[in-house]
Amino acid sequence: MPLDAPSYHAIAAMVITVAMFIGFVRGRLSVEIVSLLTIAVIGVGLYFFPLEGTQPTDGLVLAFAGFGHPALITICALMILGRGLVVTGALEPAARALEMVWKWNLQAGMLFSLVLAMGLSMVVNDTPVLVLLMPIFVALAQRGAMPASKTLIPLNAAVLIGGMATTIGTSTNLLVVAIAVDLGLPQMSVFHYTHIVLIAALVALPYMWLVMPRLLPDNTPEQTGAMRRFYSYLRVNPQSELDGLRLDEVASKLPDDFRFEGKPADALDAGSRHLVSGTHEGLEGAIRVLRGQVAPAWVIDQISDRSKARGEDIQAVEMVVTADSRIIGRTLATSGIADLYGVAVLGVHKPKRLLADDETVFRNDIRIAEGDVLLVMGIAEELENFASGDSLLQLEGGQEMPRRSKALLAGAIMAGSVALASVGLPFIGSEGFYLLKVPIAISALAGAIIMFVTGCVKFDRVGRALSGKVIVLVAASIAIGRIVLESGAAAWLGEGLSLGLQYLPAAGVLAAIMLFVTVLTNFASNATAATVGTPIAFAIAVELGLPPEPLVLAVLFGCNLCYATPIAYQTNMLIMAEGNYRFGDYVRTGVPLVLLMVATLSTLLAIAYGM
Template identity: 70%
Template sequence: MIEAPSFHAIAAMALTVVVFYMFVRGRISVEIISLLAIAIIAVGLYFFPMPHTQPTDGLQLAFSGFGHYALITICALMVMGRGLVVTGALEPAARLLERVFKVNLQLGLLLSLVLAFVLSMGVNNTPVLVLLIPIFVTLAVRGAMPASRTLMPLNASSLLGGMATTIGTSTNILVVSIAVDLGMREMGVFEFTPIVLAASVIALPYIWLVMPRMLRDNSPEKGQGQRWFSTHLRVPQTSMLIDKHFDEVVGMLPEEFRFDERPSGPFEAGQRFRVSGTHDALEEAVRLLKGQIAPGWVVNDVQRSATANSEDINVVEMVVTGDSRLVGRTLSTSGIANRYGVAVLGIHRPARLLGSEPDDIHGEIRISEGDVMLVMGLTPALAEFAQNDALLQLEGGREVPRRSKAVLAAAIMGVAVALASVGIPFYGSQGFYMLNVPIAIASLAGAIVMFLTGCVKFDRVGRALSGQVIVLVAASITIGRLILDSGAAGWLGEALSLGLQHLEPAGVIAAIMLFVTLLTNFASNATAATVGTPIAFAIANQLDLPPEPLVLAVLFGCNLCYATPIAYQTNMLIMAEGNYTFGDYVKTGVPLVLIMVTALSFLLARSYGM
C-alpha cells in the first residue's frame, strides 16, 4: 500500500482537473482561466506553503511562467515568423505549394504532412513548424484550405516525425539520457524508427482525412464575400504582356480576376484595360503580368517616401461618404495622388438602385457615395486623405510586404533553424565538433537580428505576439511545476506501479504510455520524462521485463502531446494562427492519442518478443 497523497498534491490534482474542465467548456476566455489559476496558486501557496518552503517561494512558483525560457522561446519564434510574413520571404514556397493544392487539395495536404514528418525526423520539430505555419497561413489567404484545417494536422504530423528518432525532439534526448544514467544501454538514432513508421502509417489516414473535417473553418472572412474592385491595368514597357495575345495569358490568371476589356490584337506598351478582381487577385495578377493598376509615378513616390521615412506601406479600404468632395468626380479629376501622395488601386461599387447616375465617364469610373476605394500609402498620408476628403477607413488593412528584406529575413530564419537543429562548428581539445545551441538561444538571437535589421519593427511587435498564448503558456508552466513540486506526479507513478503486475506486457506498456501522456498534456513533456523514466525502469525490474520497451513507452508518451494546447510549444504556436479553442485540441487529439497508444503498445510488445 502506498501512502495517501499530501494536501498539496491533492490540491494540485484538483486544480488541474478544474482548470481543464473550464478550458474545455469554453464559457470563460482562456486568458481569464489562466490568470485565475495563477492567482489561486499564488494566494494558496502564500497562506499554505509547501513543506520546507517560505510563503514567498509560492509567489515565485506562481509567477515563474512569465519568465520561463519556454515562453521567451515561443515569443521569439512568433517574432521570427512575423518577419517572414511581412517581408514576403515565404511567397515563393507558398506559390509552389499552391500549385499542388490547385491540382488537388487532399493531395497537397498529404504531401505537406509527409514533408513535415520527414523534416521533423532529423530537425527539431519546433523550427519546422515555424517555417511551415506562415506558408500555410499565406496559402489559406490565397484560397487553399483554411489555416484552421491544415495547421493542426501539420503539427500532429511533425510530432509524429519527431518521435521517430532520438534527436527528433529534446525530450527524446532527455529520456534516453536518463535511461543510460539508470543503467540501460544507449540507443541508436534510428533504433526505434521502424516502430514509429509502422504506427504512423496507421495514424496518417486519421490525420489526413478525418482531422481536417473535425475542425471548423475559423477564417475571419468566413461567410463574407470578398469585395471586387474595378480598376485599369496598365501595360508598361517591362510587362510580359507585350506582343502576347489574350488567349496566351488568360489561363495563368487568378480565378477571381477578369478582364472587362480585351484587346483585339496583341498587347502593346502603353495600353490600358478595365479589369476587376479581389484585392488578392489583383495583387497576384499584377505580379504575374508585371503590369500596373495605379500610375507608376505614384507608386514609385510612395515607395521612395517609405524608404526615406523608414515606414511601412499600407493598403486600406475607405468608404466614400455623402459629404466627400470626391462624389461625382473621377480619379483623374480628383487630384488624390498629387494632394496626398497615395495611390487608389481600385474602386468597389455596391449594387445600385434603378435610375442611379451612370457608373463612368469616358471610361473613367465616377466616384459615388458608398463606393469603397482600395488605397495604398503611408499611414500619415492615408489618415490625412481620409480626414480631408470625408472618408471612412474600414478595418482589415494590410501592410505591403517589404520584399527588399525578404532574402535577409529568410537567411536569419535559416541560420536560427540550423543553429537549433545542427549546432555551430566549434574547435576544442578533441578537434572540430558541433556545439549544440538550445532552441531558446537560437530563436532569441534570430528575433533580435530581425529587429536590428528592420525585418520586424519594434512598434509592430504586438501584432506578432498573442496575449492569449502568452498567458496560457505561463499558466501551464506554473501548473506543471506545482504538480511536480507538490509530489502529485510521484504519487501517481507509485499508484500506477501497484496495478500493473497482473497485466499482460502490452497492457503494461500501454498503461505507462497513457500515464506519461497524461503528464505530458497537463504538465510538460520534460516533467513527464523526468518522472516517467525512473518509474518505467523500476517497473521493468519488478516485473522482470526488458527495460527498453518500457522506456520507449515513456519516450513515445512524452510525444503524444496532441490533446491540449499547453502540452507542447508548437501547440501554442498554431493556436493563434489557426484561431483554435481548447476544445479543438481535445476533440481531435484524444482519438489520435488512443490510436497511437494502441498501435505503439502492440508494436513494442511484438518487436521485443514480450
C-alpha cells in the same frame, strides 16, 4: 505492498489540475481567466500552506515562475520571427509553390503537406519546423485553400509524430535517452526505433488527413471589406510577362479572385491597357505575377522612396467617396489625386446600383461617383491628407503592404535561427572542428532581436505578433507542471501504476506506461513526464522481468503524444492564436489520435521485442 496515501499537497495538485482541465473544456470562462485563476490558487495556497522545507514566498515564486520561463520566452520570440516572415512577404514563394498543389486538389495538398511536415521534423526540431510552416498555411488559407483552423492542428500532429521518429527529433527524446543511458541501457542511435514510428505514422495518417479537418471548426474571421471587387486598368509594360501573350495563355497564372473584364482578341502587347477587377489580394497577386501596373509607376516609386526615407510602412486602405467630395464625376486620370497627395488609387469598387450600365461607367475610364470605395496606397500622413482634403471616409481594416525589400533578410534570419537550434554553431577548438548546439530559446531570441534591429519587425507592431491568451496559458501550464512534480503527485501516480501492471500482458504494460506518461505530458510538461516516467519504467521492467528498452521507448513515445491539450507542448500553443482554437478543439481531435497511437505503438513494440 499497499500504496501509501498521497500527501495533502499532492491531492491538492491533482484537484487543481483536474479543475483547470474542466474549466478549459467547459469554456464558460475564457482561457485567460482560467489560467490566471489557476496561477492565483497555486500562489495563494502555497503561501498559506507551503511545501515541506520551503518558505511561504517560495510558493509565489513557483506560481509566477512561468512568466519568466525560457519556454515562454521561446514562444514569444518565435511569434515575432513568424511575424517578420509575414510582414516582409518572405514566405510567398513557398506559399505559391504549395498553392499549386492545393489548387490542383485540396485533399492531395493536405496529404502532401502532412508528409512534408513529418519528414522535416525527423531531422529538424519540431518547433522550428512548425514556425516555418505555420505562416505558409495561414497565407494559403487567405488564398482560398482550407481554413487555417482546419489545417494547423493536423499539421502540428504530423510535426510531433515526425519528431518522435528519431532521437534528435525533440529535446525530450534526447532527455529520455540520456536518462536511460544513466540507468544502464546502451546508447540508442539516431534511427534506432524509426521503423516502429513510421509504421504507426502510416496507421495515423488517414485520421489526420481525412478525419481531423472535419472535426475542426472554420474559425476564419469575417472580412466583408476583403470581398469587395475593385475595378482598375492594368497597364502592360515591356518587362511584363503579359507582353505578346494571349489571355488564354496566362489564365493559369492568375489568382482565382482576379479577372479581365474584357476578352482581348489580340495579344496583350506592351503599352496596352485592359479593364480588370479583383479583390485587394487578387489585384496585388496579379500585379506581382504578371509585372503589370494599375497605377502610374512614378507615384509608386515616390511612395516607396518616402517609405524608406521615413522608415514608415506603406499601407493600403479603403475610402468611401462622400457627397461633398470634389472628385465626384472625375476619372482617375483627371482627378489629380497622385499629383496633389502623393497616393496611388489601385482600384475602385462600384456599388451594384452603378454597375447596371457597364458601358456608361467604363466607356473611357473609371468615373468616380458618390458611394464608391477607393483602394488607396500610400504613407499614413498622405492618406490622412487625401481623406480630409477630398472629403472621403476611411474605413476600418486597412493593412500594411509587405516590406518585400527585407524579405530575403527575414528569411535568412529565420533560417539562421533554425540552423542554430537544429544543427549548431560551428566552432574550431583544441579538439578540432565541432558543432555547438544552441538552445532553441537562445536562437529564437537572437533571431527576434535581429528582426527588430534590421527593421523587419517594428517595435510598435510587437503587440500584433504576440497573443495574451497564449502567454498566460503557458505561464499556468508551467506552474501546474511544477506543483505536480514537487508535491509528489507524479511520483504517487507512478507508484500506483506499477502495482497494477503485474496482471497485464506485455502489450498492456507498454500501453499503460505510455498512457500514464501521455497524461503527464498533456497536463504537466514533456520534461516532467520524461524525468518521472523513465526511472519508473526501468523499475517496472526489473520488477516484472521484462526487457527495459521497450518500456523506456514507451515513455519516449508517450512524451510525444501531446495532442490532447494546448498546454502539452509549445507548438500546440503557437497554433492556438493563429487558428483561433478553443481548448475543446484539441481534446476532440487529440484524444482519438492519442488512443490510436498508443494502441499501435504498444503493439508494434511488443512484436519488435518479442514480448
